[in-house]
Amino acid sequence: MKKKTSAWKYLLSALIILIHAIPLYILIGVAFKSKMDMSSRWILPGYIWWDNFKNALFRGDMLLALKNSFIITAGSVLLITLLGALAAFPLARHTSRLNNGVRGLIMGVMMVPPLSILVPLYSNLAHVGGLSTYWGIIGVLTAFQLPMSIFLFTNFIKSIPTGLDEAAAIDGCGPFRTFALIILPQLKPVIASVVILTGVNCWNDYQFSLYLLQSPKFKTITLAISSFFSLQSSDINAAGAAALMGITPVVVFFLFLQKYFIKGMVDSAIK
Amino acid sequence: MKKLLSVLLSAALIGGLCAGCSKAPKEEGGDSGIEVSGEESEKSKTTLTFVQHMSGVITDELQAVLDEFEAETGIAVEMSSPGSDIEEVMKTRMASNTLPDLWTTHGWSVARYGEYLRPMNDQDFVEHIVPSIKDLITGPDGNIYVLPIDADICGISYNAEVLEDADVEPESILTWEDFEAACDKIKAIGKTPLFFDGKDPLAFGQFFDFVAPTLYTNNDDINRREEFLDGSFDWKDWREVCEILERWTKKGYLNTDALTADYATACQALGKGDAAFMLRNANVIVEAWTTSPDARLGILPIPGKDSDNPRCIIGGERLAVGIWKDSPHQEEALQLIEYLAQPEVCARLATAAGMPAGLDNAESDTGKLAPYYERVMSDDILTIPYFDREYLPSGMWDDLCVTGANIVAGNSGAIDETIEQMRQSYETKKAQQ
Amino acid sequence: MMKKRNKNIINLFYVPALILFSVFVIYPFIEGIRISFTNWNGYSQNYTYVGVKNYIQLFQDKNVRTALINTLIYGVGSTFLQNVIGLLYAVFLDSKFRGRMLVRTIIYLPVMIAPLVMGYIMYFLVQYDNGAINDILAVFGRQPVDWMNNGSRAVIIMTLINSLQFVGISMVIYMAGLQGIPGVYYEAAAIDGVSGFQAFRSITLPLLTPAITSAVVINLIGGLKLFDIIMALTMGGPGYSSHSLSTLITNQYFRAQNAGYSAAMGIGTFLLIMFISNVTMRYFDKKEVYS
Numbered sequence: 001m002k003k004k005t006s007a008w009k010y011l012l013s014a015l016i017i018l019i020h021a022i023p024l025y026i027l028i029g030v031a032f033k034s035k036m037d038m039s040s041r042w043i044l045p046g047y048i049w050w051d052n053f054k055n056a057l058f059r060g061d062m063l064l065a066l067k068n069s070f071i072i073t074a075g076s077v078l079l080i081t082l083l084g085a086l087a088a089f090p091l092a093r094h095t096s097r098l099n100n101g102v103r104g105l106i107m108g109v110m111m112v113p114p115l116s117i118l119v120p121l122y123s124n125l126a127h128v129g130g131l132s133t134y135w136g137i138i139g140v141l142t143a144f145q146l147p148m149s150i151f152l153f154t155n156f157i158k159s160i161p162t163g164l165d166e167a168a169a170i171d172g173c174g175p176f177r178t179f180a181l182i183i184l185p186q187l188k189p190v191i192a193s194v195v196i197l198t199g200v201n202c203w204n205d206y207q208f209s210l211y212l213l214q215s216p217k218f219k220t221i222t223l224a225i226s227s228f229f230s231l232q233s234s235d236i237n238a239a240g241a242a243a244l245m246g247i248t249p250v251v252v253f254f255l256f257l258q259k260y261f262i263k264g265m266v267d268s269a270i271k
Numbered sequence: 272m273k274k275l276l277s278v279l280l281s282a283a284l285i286g287g288l289c290a291g292c293s294k295a296p297k298e299e300g301g302d303s304g305i306e307v308s309g310e311e312s313e314k315s316k317t318t319l320t321f322v323q324h325m326s327g328v329i330t331d332e333l334q335a336v337l338d339e340f341e342a343e344t345g346i347a348v349e350m351s352s353p354g355s356d357i358e359e360v361m362k363t364r365m366a367s368n369t370l371p372d373l374w375t376t377h378g379w380s381v382a383r384y385g386e387y388l389r390p391m392n393d394q395d396f397v398e399h400i401v402p403s404i405k406d407l408i409t410g411p412d413g414n415i416y417v418l419p420i421d422a423d424i425c426g427i428s429y430n431a432e433v434l435e436d437a438d439v440e441p442e443s444i445l446t447w448e449d450f451e452a453a454c455d456k457i458k459a460i461g462k463t464p465l466f467f468d469g470k471d472p473l474a475f476g477q478f479f480d481f482v483a484p485t486l487y488t489n490n491d492d493i494n495r496r497e498e499f500l501d502g503s504f505d506w507k508d509w510r511e512v513c514e515i516l517e518r519w520t521k522k523g524y525l526n527t528d529a530l531t532a533d534y535a536t537a538c539q540a541l542g543k544g545d546a547a548f549m550l551r552n553a554n555v556i557v558e559a560w561t562t563s564p565d566a567r568l569g570i571l572p573i574p575g576k577d578s579d580n581p582r583c584i585i586g587g588e589r590l591a592v593g594i595w596k597d598s599p600h601q602e603e604a605l606q607l608i609e610y611l612a613q614p615e616v617c618a619r620l621a622t623a624a625g626m627p628a629g630l631d632n633a634e635s636d637t638g639k640l641a642p643y644y645e646r647v648m649s650d651d652i653l654t655i656p657y658f659d660r661e662y663l664p665s666g667m668w669d670d671l672c673v674t675g676a677n678i679v680a681g682n683s684g685a686i687d688e689t690i691e692q693m694r695q696s697y698e699t700k701k702a703q704q
Numbered sequence: 705m706m707k708k709r710n711k712n713i714i715n716l717f718y719v720p721a722l723i724l725f726s727v728f729v730i731y732p733f734i735e736g737i738r739i740s741f742t743n744w745n746g747y748s749q750n751y752t753y754v755g756v757k758n759y760i761q762l763f764q765d766k767n768v769r770t771a772l773i774n775t776l777i778y779g780v781g782s783t784f785l786q787n788v789i790g791l792l793y794a795v796f797l798d799s800k801f802r803g804r805m806l807v808r809t810i811i812y813l814p815v816m817i818a819p820l821v822m823g824y825i826m827y828f829l830v831q832y833d834n835g836a837i838n839d840i841l842a843v844f845g846r847q848p849v850d851w852m853n854n855g856s857r858a859v860i861i862m863t864l865i866n867s868l869q870f871v872g873i874s875m876v877i878y879m880a881g882l883q884g885i886p887g888v889y890y891e892a893a894a895i896d897g898v899s900g901f902q903a904f905r906s907i908t909l910p911l912l913t914p915a916i917t918s919a920v921v922i923n924l925i926g927g928l929k930l931f932d933i934i935m936a937l938t939m940g941g942p943g944y945s946s947h948s949l950s951t952l953i954t955n956q957y958f959r960a961q962n963a964g965y966s967a968a969m970g971i972g973t974f975l976l977i978m979f980i981s982n983v984t985m986r987y988f989d990k991k992e993v994y995s
Binding site for chain 1: 725806816836922977
């Protein structure tokens with residue numbers, strides 16, 4: 001009886017895996033094939049065409065792009081996490097008219113279509129010398145990812161009993177110490193969720209990086225990949241190799257963190 | 272959990288540190304324009320910013336030339352290559368008036384970039400610009416704003432084997448009627464007569480650039496040139512060019528995936544001999560040879576409206592470099608222009624671009640294409656500018672692309688809508704000027 | 705007294721976030737409102753104010769209407785698919801069997817891929833010539849199909865792609881939600897003779913309401929702002945037929961050089977997203993109270 005139930009589960013699992021693995025499978029096929037190989041996309045080549053990777057590495061400057069993406073993502077994620085947790089504390093603990101307004105504003109920011117503010121944003125950054133700098137792009141990405149972080153943190157902090165911070169207040173702790181000593185340590189599980197959800201968006205950002213990081217020294221992974229796919233280029237296979245190289249770090253990162261991630265989501269997304 | 276946190280924290284710290292250090296490069300960039308005078312005096316430290324729109328082999332050659340320039344003069348050049356995003360990138364930069372020191376003008380040195388570029392009339396290379404493009408890059412004020420490294424010579428790219436199989440003599444295609452007869456023959460042998468890579472609708476914009484001039488502007492005696500320029504053109508007459516595209520679609524000359532094929536597919540189809548013609552410059556031929564090295568591919572002049580009108584080719588600037596008139600590094604930028612204008616450097620770059628050189632003292636080796644270029648640049652063939660750049664206000668290129676796609680998609684009333692959109696857009700764009 | 709002061713000090717905690725928003729979002733947004741009253745072409749130094757002309761045009765423009773309908777399909781369609789499939793996946797993976805971690809990981813992995821890159825990859829599947837889907841059709845002796853040459857079909861395909869890529873997020877949220885439901889509820893229900901689908905309807909769904917709210921709001925905003933996949937697959941074409949409002953904004957800003965009009969479109973899109981998400985949140989807020 002028990003064996004029978006598992007059988008359909010494995011069958012269904014296999015089907016699900018099949019469907020969701022198709023994009024990666026196709027990408028691997030493309031990345032390994034030579035440009036002259038016109039066989040079906042379903043057929044993996046019996047060889048690895050290293051030229052694709054060589055092309056991607058050297059012409060696409062993948063190492064530099066990896067470094068830039070890493071710096072930008074790490075910097076943004078640090079700010080997103082820190083400022084998000086800070087902002088969520090009063091918003092979760094005190095419901096006043098002012099704070100409701102602030103919450104509405106933050107949700108509003110989440111809904112601004114990025115392109116609609118691009119040119120004014122660009123001019124602003126140009127005036128203060130923030131184009132093609134790490135701090136410029138980190139600031140922009142942080143601002144656009146913060147609402148999600150605040151959203152998750154607020155939900156989570158609401159689920160922490162207020163008893164502890166009240167006790168701390170009676171003991172004479174100011175809000176800063178209450179936050180640092182009582183709240184922050186309890187946030188650990190949700191941090192993994194925030195890091196993964198927003199970190200992926202920063203790593204994969206295309207629109208802002210394209211315009212705000214025009215100097216080739218600041219090229220990011222997504223820019224490097226997209227310039228390979230850019231319509232005037234016909235070397236699809238090298239582009240596939242570049243895409244594969246760009247995806248690998250986040251995938252590995254996720255595989256290491258996923259345990260904490262799921263746990264964090266339990267506590268944050270559903271308060 | 273602790274481990275995770277410490278990993279994250281240290282990662283973030285490193286990030287923060289790097290973000291701190293990274294402010295340094297900003298000072299060398301020409302973008303900010305806030306140069307500290309102390310640093311300015313260190314001439315050897317100058318870095319020029321250079322935005323260029325080409326991709327592929329030429330990019331590598333360009334980088335090599337810039338490296339040699341740096342080794343020789345000590346002036347570094349930071350080249351960025353946004354590829355097909357060049358339009359957007361340059362428009363944001365114009366909007367905020369933070370242009371690069373130099374950039375390639377992709378056909379717009381006069382109409383769009385003229386007001387931002389330093390006139391080059393005082394430069395030695397000007398007298399060497401090949402006659403076929405000289406007029407095309409000269410503004411109404413007589414100014415030339417760019418160094419044209421190559422000359423864009425744009426005719427119909429074709430696969431000679433397919434034409435032979437279909438018993439079509441390329442030199443006999445003198446009018447659009449001949450062209451359609453050829454297409455019928457090609458279709459009869461089961462090949463695609465005309466390939467469009469419409470995933471990027473620029474393919475349809477190209478159609479109008481090829482066909483519209485033959486109907487409206489090529490004839491010196493009877494033409495509508497003034498009407499396009501002063502706005503008196505009756506857009507109802509635009510129907511004529513639209514109907515040609517519609518007819519070709521209905522007759523089945525186009526590939527099945529005309530609306531969705533990408534550039535790589537197009538190059539392959541031409542190279543493998545699945546398709547006969549493409550309304551695109553020889554770049555497709557160069558790309559097609561990378562997968563089908565033995566394919567016999569060539570360039571054909573654009574047919575005339577009828578036998579009274581000569582055939583033509585489209586000429587213009589392609590890899591053409593200009594200097595921002597407000598660049599803080601005028602002198603160094605000029606030095607680079609002089610370097611690029613040397614015959615051997617210019618020849619090298621034009622060769623890599625696969626196009627004839629833009630200067631007459633440089634000899635580009637266009638290899639297998641050389642005889643074709645020689646043929647289409649002869650006297651009996653007219654050289655015309657890109658229609659949209661010459662006769663339409665900046666910004667209408669998109670209208671050509673999109674309306675063309677609508678016609679090919681076979682939407683009912685597409686032609687009427689096209690006429691209306693062209694009329695409206697023309698008015699809007701004129702009002703912006 | 706003391707407490708009141710603390711309350712105000714505590715509000716300082718969101719000041720850094722507000723400063724960031726002001727500099728990078730709100731100020732440019734206000735600038736955008738100003739631009740929306742001009743006929744600026746997006747780059748020149750001169751333009752004229754044209755009043756509310758751009759806004760009036762929004763209501764007359766057929767392409768805006770198409771993009772609006774597409775945006776709703778992208779937004780509502782993906783939200784629906786992601787939540788239904790995500791919930792089914794979560795329920796399935798909530799049962800214990802070996803290898804379910806692997807299934808979960810594989811479902812979530814595509815979320816890590818940049819949507820732009822996902823679009824490029826998907827082109828390998830849907831393209832006419834040598835496309836992976838047409839290869840399968842060929843095995844069954846069917847004629848190849850040019851999948852993206854029809855706007856409505858392209859919109860549906862891209863909604864599907866977006867849904868399948870991001871279904872992992874809803875799945876994880878629902879898995880989290882399911883783990884938060886105490887098992888005793890089901891035991892009690894079983895004693896009353898309630899089990900299976902009925903138990904799912906009367907216990908699981910109501911208790912999942914907070915999770916549903918989070919998942920729906922996150923997916924809705926993501927879907928309504930869909931951009932990268934469209935740019936990678938159709939660029940809004942053929943014609944204007946598969947544009948979302950986001951891609952049409954870019955198209956009008958840069959390619960068509962109607963920056964003023966595009967800015968008005970941006971403001972309109974913002975208001976639309978705001979309206980839809982607020983209605984959704986209100987709806988779920990009420991539900992939560994009742995359950």
